[in-house]
Amino acid sequence: MIVYNGPIGEPVVNPTDDFLKDIFFNQGEEYWKKDVEILVLK
Secondary structure, three states: OEEEEOOOOOOEEOOOHHHHHHHHHHOOHHHHHOOOEEEEOO
16 A cells, blocks of 8 residues: 655545656656655555
8 A cells, every 4th residue: 555645635545656657757846845755555
């Protein structure tokens, strides 16, 4: 299970590949300066 806790909005449980790709490749430096947490749970 993957839980994405972004800087805004509610946590996203098991986000889609497209959602994660957008965050990793399309968000700028300012986004990553905010509190971002990605948890991978087994």
